[in-house]
Amino acid sequence: MEAETGSSVETGKKANRGTRIALVVFVGGTLVLGTILFLVSQGLLSLQAKQEYCLKPECIEAAAAILSKVNLSVDPCDNFFRFACDGWISNNPIPEDMPSYGVYPWLRHNVDLKLKELLEKSISRRRDTEAIQKAKILYSSCMNETIEKADAKPLLHILRHSPFRWPVLESNIGPEGVWSERKFSLLQTLATFRGQYSNSVFIRLYVSPDDKASNEHILKLDQATLSLAVREDYLDNSTEAKSYRDALYKFMVDTAVLLGANSSRAEHDMKSVLRLEIKIAEIMIPHENRTSEAMYNKMNISELSAMIPQFDWLGYIKKVIDTRLYPHLKDISPSENVVVRVPQYFKDLFRILGSERKKTIANYLVWRMVYSRIPNLSRRFQYRWLEFSRVIQGTTTLLPQWDKCVNFIESALPYVVGKMFVDVYFQE
Template identity: 80%
Template structure:
């Protein structure tokens, strides 16, 4: 109140009073005029009164603020553990469901897509509106939901397979009836393997498939690889840890009990299945671990006759000819000894046939038919699934079965991906999403090239030029493959399958047969470089080295990954933007970098640049190796996860740079309006949005499996690893030099 004039306390003359009135009037008029001009300019949008304090109060902004707020835990220091800071709110409110081994934002979105598909599949069939393919999908779904029929059928459909060659099961002896009795004399391993692959789409010992020839990527070729085992981690067969032993014990007991449920004598089952497990352990020993499977060492192209000379114990040509159904593909009748194949794991095959040569035929037969039994168990009555649940309690930590509808949705989705994809995109995909995906892709492409030119000091100019050419050639595929919009094509594609609402098991076998033969369609045909065949409902994104494509199916393009144009761009750039960058960078990771812009495995790097790349990779391998994951009781495998870590780190940098460019160019440098109720800048929101994609919690069993079999680092370290290497992150959150989230001079960087 000091210095304020009031009529009573400050005396004055008339003269000074009238002068004061004139001054006051003058001030009043000037202020009014200025205010009027300001108001006019504000109303015309020509000036912004509070440029630093503008809030966005649209429903979209309020929705996204609430979404952010519900996930974070602001009591955690973002510079110490950004994952917990970003995700603790979400994970504490979203416990892992009993039927899942882990749960997070990705699985949540997957569940959300499943619910949408459930609603679509449960709509009654309309002969008028539904295409043939859609009608088939609905029949397939309802046959799977027909639990009364499935209970009534019990084990019968499987037993009828086990009664006949080539799937007679030694362990059942004569308990299945005289016709089902196994005989060593009549057993043919080749016949069993070939039927299993060719009719049921199951690969045991050998994986035979068709895909582009890595060095001639316009052409398709047959490839031979090692197949998977029953337990997901190779270590579970080999390690002597308490966990691994308990997994093997539970697995053995599971096999024994299933054999008994199907009619085997208990003590016979016990001794037979022990031998089966021993055999599988021997196979685990010779399998080539992921870290040693590089594109060059796996490229062993030879004709079948050369393969037969190298590994003469097996009739390779006979096997391949029995697998492929030449009634479907008459043009493949000409496959002979001169047919080229790529043998991806020669040493494994040499060892495999040495082991099989020394093994009893009965054990081999017991093992192969066990694999048939295991693969069809989920199509039988409840008692078989409850027995599986007991096993799953040990290896996955789950305590209940998924609901039948969820199982059925996933089955139909896997069996008829294009029919289901069409149903999904018709209702749930908005075409205008393409526009922002194009903006993001071009932003990422620009950022990658800009950093290559301005910040990369380890690559020579010749190699840089080729990298730039490859970056320019990356092709983005968004939403769904165009051909799913063609009803005639989709109907024709699945015309051989005729489903019945009352025969779930029979329907399943038809879908298996269809799947088993589908990739042979491509042999002798050119690789369609601009087409893609990803199921539109997939909640994931991909990079394809042979076509140099990045792929984003409709399932992935949803909140909280993809936010529409009405939402802050920081959220989209941080989530789907980083995912675009991640897939883009796969073209330049430790494996993708070996393929050129045309998708050929053809070295385009100078020796120096290649050496520098390898040296820089070591930094990242060591960084991730040092992360100990308490939940798993194990360290992250830096070498195994290198490609994904390179993609995460690159993707994050590219998307951030693209976001800042968008602000500069589209908003003349003016930041987006703040979100209400949360104290974050948009640069901070960008990083939060990245972390939110990764919010996930794990049961210990699932954590362990993630470390052993996953190619990604655990979500926690995908967030911490990439962010602590990035100077823009530490700037956004003011992270001091010695904090966990600021690796400072120790930071690793490739792109």
């Protein structure tokens, strides 16, 4: 018993001594670490043996670019926007052919300049793929100034054929261009505009992922755009909004006259067209009410037709859908699901159209097609558009032809010009 007791006392002493040593080491280590952290936080000690700076050309260019955009004389705590942006704003005034400007348009313009250089290079049968050759040919044809000689002929050729006949022109472009109320079909006109010219008027139909089942694609129906970009410009009584409506009306009249319409007839008909567009603006769902939940109204085409029976929805969709892109929609049926994003808009739309003269509807539809084609017409049409744009957007000069053509090629052949750009500039 004694031996066991003596052994226990000795072990306890050793344990107490070890605990004290461990405690001293812990406290000492904590003090040292705390001292180091304090010195680092005060800038009196660096954890790096040597401070390194990047002096490569790329780093110097990046630093210079950042410094050129800021205003170091402004305290960021007082006005961070001026501190961060003053330099950029003073060095980059808004171009005369643009309504606004920013870093993204600046980058876009620099990319367009590089694409211009690539598209203007001679075609190489050995080096250029067939797609790139076609892109260069399309760009070259866009830059061809013989459009000035053609003037309005390409558009007038379209306007002489149904369903593109424009009532306001009467017989001024020949008997084949005379519009017939008896032959007018709203469905056929809307479908042809959308299918052949990508002009969505009254109705916007497209295919995209289902918002509640993203692995599936579904047809969607939405309200379309108007001639003016902002709905409120049709509704506000402010001086500015009224000036926009006046400018639009005069532009519609002058465009019709340039294409051969009688001026008094154009003034009368375009007043009715503007009144119709104001009615459409009134029923459009404003941005603040376009919530994801409110716009998700899933139903089949049969249910849509029962809700809005004034329009042949199935017939319209069949005429518009490109079955080469969406072969599974070739045999589309009334049981096909669609998302109707603005049911109330469509109810109101067909109520308005049902009480409107067919001539006014046709005048409006063809106006929207003509409006979208003006950039492709001769200078006299484009300068008239510039007068309109000066009021609406503040632009004072036309976009250079090369810039317009580059944008057109980018829109028509995005993957081709994308590959051209990546192959050359992403290797740097």
